[in-house]
Amino acid sequence: MNKFLIVLLHTYLSRIKSKSFVITTAIFLVFIIALANIQSIMELFDNEETDRIAVIDETEGITEQINNQLSSNESSIVLEEFNGTKEEAEEAVLEEEFQGVLTVSENEENLPEAVYSSNAQTSTRIDGQLRMQLQQIKEAIALNQAGIDAGIMEDIYAPVNFETEMISSGEGTGGEIKTEEELSGARGLVYVMLFLLYFAVITYGNMIAMDIANEKSSRVMEILISSSSPVSQMFAKILGIALLGLTQVGLFIVVGYFMIQTKKDELVGGFFEYFGLADASLATFIYAIVFFLLGYLLYATLSAMLGSLVSRMEDVQQLMMPVILLIVAAFMVAMIGLNMPESSLITITSFIPFFTPMSMFLRVGMLEVPFWEVGLSIVIMIATILILAFIGARVYRGGVLMYGTSTSLKDFKKALQLSKKE
């Protein structure tokens, strides 16, 4: 068997069999399943909780009107007529029989007014809803008193007809916004992709650096590099971990997909639609995969290079700091860009290699970007990966033979020196 494959398989299999991997994956899967069932779970807790409000009604039928409106809004608030004085009602609230007391009366203009009293801090949600319902009833009554008939009232309250339209200039200039549906679909995908890339770089980048540092600190490295070339080992590691990542993320996606399939009825109209994954175009999906892989490779190569400089496990975190900061910065920029994809910040960062996978994907997802721009950014990324791989391979070759406690840029130079002829 090819030695590259041996290292790759060893990296992959020894990781996938490890306890920590199995446990993290299991936790994530539980999380995904819980997320898909979030509505059932919330209902489980919600069922018991109707907010009962005692009403002392000095008017005719307003309680009923409010109740009708509340139930048509699927609100958890239920009004109950209270036969007794206000003091008795307040007593009942203190005994936690009711959430609060609503006293409804009519003023001299025959318009309803109300006092809501409760002992709980959290009642703003309830009194807000009650206020809104009462407001509507009051408006209806007032309009009715002014002699405006129901047909006109309907016209007043009907939503205005408002549509957005795109002005197309024939050829894409890089600044066009997609239609609203496409945009929200893209936004959802961009969101998911940003998180996935962020998660992948931090998790798997760290894993690569740790793996290499582990081989160095246990000093098995010298045997390894005497049997196969350090450069092919480095790439076997990067791809081995990538395969591991794909296994893990793939597992999440498969489980997520099945959960969505079984829970389709509940989820349609829920957060699934909000993210609009269903509307995203095929091109966006392909770009997502391309930028995800390129982004991973870029950061993984950087991590491998840095990992080779460390000789103790304790120093890995310290050296990984710049990588983490970079990905956090890229993530932040992209998050800002979600709301203003046309800003020059996003345009510029979409051509800076470490930002490209996030910023450029955001642009292709949400705007019409001319193909040459996307192509250019991909070429820049591939070039950067190759350059990093070239430098990384040399640093790796020297770095793995270097043992010491310090972790600084000096080591970087030393490693390069070790790997070349003087």
Add this chain to the structure above:
Amino acid sequence: MTLKLDNVTKKFGSFAAVDQLSLEIPDQQIFGFLGANGAGKTTTFRMILGLIDQTSGSILWNGEKIDYSKSDMIGYLPEERGLYPKLKVRDQLIYLGKLRGMKKQEVITELNGWLERFKVPDYLDKKIEELSKGNQQKIQFISAVIHKPKLLILDEPFSGLDPLNVEMLKQAVVDLKKQGTSIVFSSHRMEHVEELCEYLCILQNGKPVVQGGLKEIKRSFGKKNVIIHADFDLDFIQNISGVVRVKNYQDGITCQVESEEVAGRLFESLQGKGFVRRFELEEPSLNDIFIEKAGESYE
């Protein structure tokens, strides 16, 4: 399959770790590398293996450069011992064996043989971190030889082992040589080199100070040792010309003489002084040669 180093120099910055080293390491022999710490032994090995490039000069094995296409024929026991602490002996060696071009089944057969030989057959399923340091070293040795290399490089193979294990490994090294492996090993223990090697090289600050066959080195060194045990005072011996160095012991002295002829004069000078319990003329030890040669370059 001779290994030939020609004018090899390795510089780290302005510091020359190995300086103008030329060597010919004969086939199917055991070649000893001697030198104090930091003399350049490990650097030389790393250059032979191609882990680092020499600054100048050439290293050829059988007329060709050593690169990763030949790594299946080469075994290496690094000075820095190391195996995966969390892996079991079996998995560890399967991985390392595969990296040397073996098949899984071959590794297991060979491994069982070696564990048997080193009297530790029950280690197969143990993790490395559970083993004592000496036993880890046995596993490390197995990992260097399991693929039956043609060229075996052992960097300080016997350090940190108890005498019983040293014997066991020495025997294994001798047997490998008989099977046709060329072995290069380094040590700062003279007696190991003296016992095992036909050819050797003493490095001092990256430069070879002595090299060649053990017998020739000893012969050309010229100086010999004389051991005298007598019942009378031997202080006067220091004054005889040709006596280089005198060491006093409880029951007598050991002195180094420049030639056999001096030893004869020494013998005569003892006549009539009293009873001589022992008088022995001895070949110089490698230790004497090393101290003299290494000492010279310090001065």
